[in-house]
Amino acid sequence: MTIIYHSEEGQKATMQTVMPTPPAQVPFGAAFRKAYFAFDPNYTPLNHGSYGTIPVSVRRAHDVFRAEADAAPDPFIALEFHDRLVPHRALTAQALNCSNVDEIVFVPNATTGSDTVLKNLDWKEGDVILCYERIYDSLGRGISWIEETHVVKVHVVRVAWPVSDDELVRAMVDAARSINAEPGQRVRLAVIDTVVSMPGFRVPFERLVPALQAEGALVLVDGAHGIGHVDIDLSALNPDFLVTNLHKWFFVPRGCAAFYVPVRNQHLIRTTLPTSHKFRPRKELGSQRLKDEEEARLFAEMFDFTGTDDTTAWLCVQAAIDFRDKVCGGDAAIKKYCHEVAQRSAEAAAEILGTSIMDTPGSCMRNCFFANVRLPLELGTDGPGKVDPAHAGKVCDWFKETGSRESGIYFQTEFYRDVWWWRISGMVYVDVDDFIRGAKVLKALCARVRNGEHVKG
Secondary structure, eight states: OOOOOOOHHHHHHHHTOOOOOOOOOSOTTHHHHHHHOOOOTTOOOOOHHHHOOOOHHHHHHHHHHHHHHHHSHHIIIIIIHHHHHHHHHHHHHHHTTOSOGGGEEEESSHHHHHHHHHHHSOOOTTEEEEEETTSOHHHHHHHHHHHHHSSEEEEEEOOOSSOOHHHHHHHHHHHHHHHHHSTTOEEEEEEEESEETTTTEEOOHHHHHHHHHTTTOEEEEEOTTOTTTSOOOHHHHOOSEEEEEHHHHSOOOSSOEEEEOOGGGGGGOOOOSSOOTTOOOGGGSOSOOOOHHHHHHHHHHHHHOSSSOOOGGGGGHHHHHHIIIIISOOHHHHHHHHHHHHHHHHHHHHHHHTOOBOOOTTOOTTSSSEEEEEOSOOBOSSSTTOBOGGGHHHHHHHHHHHHHHHHSOOOOEEEETTEEEEEEEOOTTOOHHHHHHHHHHHHHHHHHHHTTGGGOO
């Protein structure tokens, strides 16, 4: 298949197209949910962090692009898509303060972006991947695959959260120095988060990136919970790789993530996943050295089409920004409310459950849209009401299934270091009362777990 790339004039014209949206008239919370989203009225969405969702206005914009693609698929995909995509990458680059649009490409999700890094790096004997124990599970599995198939070692720093920022940075840097001090070893890649997924908490990534780069490591930032959630300034942060989902917190339809690779590292990413028609084998490159801007442009084009798929979600960045700016009142208003509703809801839930919120002095962990509330369950076999360790893994699944079936609430819980935590997700369409209702339901479910209902079938 041949895809034709058009002029920059066409790209600039596309960027100027804006869909007007009326100003906000409805306050954030349950009323906002009913006014601008399309949730089932019997479902209370307390877990935005897992899969995200989109407002009705963005869904309508997406439907238009899908209809266009179905009406004339050949010109839409082969002739028009690249030019129509560029302004949306540019908008994303602007939101991340990245001055070069060709350092931002789109991939379906954060896992694809991080896996692209893992499977492209030219691993050598003595290379070590450094991470901590709470990296995202699929990314951890990808690292395990590299360890199985390459001469690579993996070093996991076993810090137990909650932990202060200073202690975390010190533990990671000390580990890097210890590895580098071993003859024949070096930290080739360090993997960190913006916000850890489960339990959900912020990481001092702004400190970790330069600290680990100073030890000679390439740093991959998993920003799955990034854009729209925490401030990311790529010009200041200067990571080696970063991937962030637009479908989590930015209101772009599912299947859209921004993958940042600065020009200095683009030679390390030889292929997309899967490899497609824009891959350039070295034997065909000839001896002429391309200019950096040409290399960057060809790098970006490589990611535009990696095989037939529905990538119309990638064209919805403008619609998402319109909703954020014109309905929600802008990025700052969204972030202020989401942070506050998460933390206030956690306090209310902890009071109802008679427990506590995960936190520690000197930590930025709660400076995000997540909070983690301890559940009133105890592990053991030495008394009534305790959860047998053999059945501990069943509890979280039972909460999800039973909560969804009986109450229309999906509880995102995590069993971490012998404690169960409820991850609370703040979003513009929920309020404290929603989480109070959820906490009461979850309290009753915990009582049923203490009676062993989660193992009785």
